[in-house]
Amino acid sequence: MDEEEQNEADLKRRIWIESKKIWKVAFPATISKFFAFGTLVVTQSFIGHISGIDLAGYALVQSLIVRFINGILLGMSSATNTLCGQAFGAGQNHMMGIYLQRSWIIELITLTILLPIFIFGTRIYKLVGQEESVANSGGYISLWFIPFVYSYVFSLTIQVFLQAQLKNMIIAWLSAFHFAIHIPVSLLFVYTLNTGVAGAMIALSLSSWFLVISEFVYVFGGWCPHSWKGFKVSAFKDLMPAAKLSISSGVMLCLELWYYAILVLLAGYMEDAKTKISAISICLNINAWEFMISIGFLVAACVRVANELGSGNVKAIKFSIKVLLGTSMAIGVFFFVLCLAFGEKLAYAFTDDDRVADTVSDLSLLLAFTIFLNGIYSVLSGVAIGAGIQGVVSIINLVCFYVIGIPLGGLLGYLTTLKVKGIWVGMIFGVLTQIITVGYITWRTDWDGQVKKASERLERFYLHSEENPEQISNES
Template sequence: MHPISMADYDEKVEQLLPVYDDDDDDIGPINGINDFAKEFFIESKKLWYLAFPAIFTSFCQYGLITITQVFAGRLGTTQLATVAVQNSIISGFPYGIMFGLSSALETYCGQAYGANQFKMLGTYMQKSWVILYAMAITAVPLFIFATPVLKFLGQTPSISTEAGKLAIWMIPQQFAYASILPSSKFLQAQSKVAVIAVIAAVALCFHAFFSWFLVLNLGWGLVGAALVLDGSWWFIAIAQFLYIISGACGETWSGFSWKAFQNLWGFLKISVASAVMMSLEVWYVMALTLFAGYLDDAEISIDAFSICINILGWACMVAIGLNVASSVRVSNELGSGHPRKARLSVLVIGMSSLLIGLFFTLILIVTRKRYPAIFTNSSEVQQIVEELTPLLGISMVFTNVQYALSGVAIGAGWQTPVAYMSTVCYFIFGIPSGVLMAYKFKMGVQGIWYGMVIGLCLQTCLLLWMIWNTNWNKESYAAEERLGQWRCETHTEETS
């Protein structure tokens, strides 16, 4: 068999386009602004039906980390810096990989669910569990030897020692992540986002109470904070698992199967491409936090930087919810053979994320003299955070749009090209620019943050260019071919 040429591929796709154009379930011809407004409103309802619970979930889960940081800040600047370094560097490195590995399920499960291949979802989730638990085991030495690792990376001895002690207590959290991430993607692909939100809300309430009780009331300090954080994540993991096996997911869960270990290498290759794409964003922040620790007055610099990152993360919880909604909508519609609906979803999600980013930036600018006091009692840290606020606002706009567009890329299965783009934007332009401005031009933390803005801006612009030039009919055909390949692999495994 001769390989198909690009010209033959394009011709084959064009022959299929009338099939998509005549599909009654796709969007009909749009004549005028009234038709467009009607379709825009319909798609907006579908997106926000998914996005609202996903946003709420993101706020609750991010709130677990934020509450821990708030209580750590009440213990002192060293404790706050310890939590920031441990969370962003030691825990952040393996989490970034696992988050990326699990994002392959958004393509696999989303497109399979759209094509009514329900039984494939449970198998894919179990494959992802196997891969992520193996990753969690591999990461254990990093936590055990966190102190020498941080010292090698140039962190101060006091922060490295305390972060190393804290890291030992945070090992169980990584295994909770390995369970939560695949099960969340599995449920999201079926639009079962409300149950995830309810579980996250209950976990947040327990986390807030027990953080106060153990950290401040009983005086257990950072050890108490770590125990509560571990327990909160494991509560989420167990609750989601019990919901899945309860029968509420219908045909998508039919029990454990040895198929999870079959063709694992093929699944791993796709997962690795997803991991590179998503991990680079987490590692980008991790690297910038690391360089902030090399500045003069390292504790103050890290505290200010971590507070701004925390605020940025809170604002981006909306974008993460939109990221989930866009990946589900795009993957479902491409799997169903509805390219125009997928394209309209992209337009709605892009406009929504831009407006939300601008709204949060306005709030930030108005409250710039007050919000730093929520996180720290140090006047020096508060002053630096206030000076960083304009850059933080710009970052909010770009990050919101970038996260939303990344959801489109995941839903369409573009992980590999986007991974290359992220590498160039973040590590060829972003980090070197930040380091140059921070150290060469003596701009300190502001210089590092300028580097972040440069990387985010480039990544957002390239994603916009990529989406603008996309032929969604071809993407729908590619999804059909991808599902056909998966079905063939599954059939081969069953008959072998």
């Protein structure tokens, strides 16, 4: 074998090894996000067959408020991923439980501050100009979402805590049980007990808290002996620096996740708002199903970059980013084709209204492009989270999405005959500018400098282990 063939074989072997590391994180993360989102979609399906108005109300709450809160909490949880991932790579396992407890404190306070958004939902929807019937339904449903979103604080943070230390399959199994329980519980409350919309929302909260309790049992029950040392008073130390990182992470992901939800809001000002809101919500849900895979790669990028930064391996970081982007783009092409082929048929899983299904079919090309771009910017976002540069990407997201994308979409939607399509085209352009900008920053990043910054960050937060103050054992 000549030198060229040897190098090619060596490259294939390295890609295979890195791919196994990526999928070890991405696959369980995808499964868990898939089932977590599946519970929301199942609930939407039940409500959609109860009432068209309630379907629009649920779509409004889920697409605007819940997506906003989910973005904040998911982003803040990603800060835990940054700290735990780098701590695991550096062998500071005992600090991971402290980071987890700090995230609970910070996120519970944050969510409680944001609670009036749910309590005054009806007034908010009317204030932004939504139809009265849809606003009233959305306000009622938003109250039922309160116990559900509180479960997010614990489920999201525990999941990133486990992912950072490569305990991935337990997350997938618990999420599968969560989804499996949700369906019969929904059938019980909606059809057997005939409790309608309220029953569907009760079932959503019950199944979500089942997941949280299961995660508590795993963490507290001794399956994380090196990273969970019990509740510590030290969790209340350094809250402000941790909160700063959490908030920047929350803003970054919230700006991404809430971006397409603006479509629902702007569609509410157009003629036949109920049909357009329902159709766009269905498109966003189809997009979100595939986005679960993209989130899996976001998590994988975050874990791989954070772990390698913690261990100081710059070459591994660069190679991992290349493999992540290549794999994610290939998956995006597959779903692009699939979406074009089956877009209209998928709509009937959510509605019986032919007008809504036809509107979904008309939007399928734009949906396909959105799905393709998901994988690219998710990987780049994961790299940013793993490196701890969320603040920079937050500013980029704000400019590209809300200064460029939405205004351009508004111009195309309201000043041309494109209507909803025009809004979506403008927003896709915003995503493209974000990908180009963040991609350039990733390419130009001084990773040796990032290794130094990660070391300084871990040193600033570091507390000696009570069991062994001199040495830190790494968990295999």
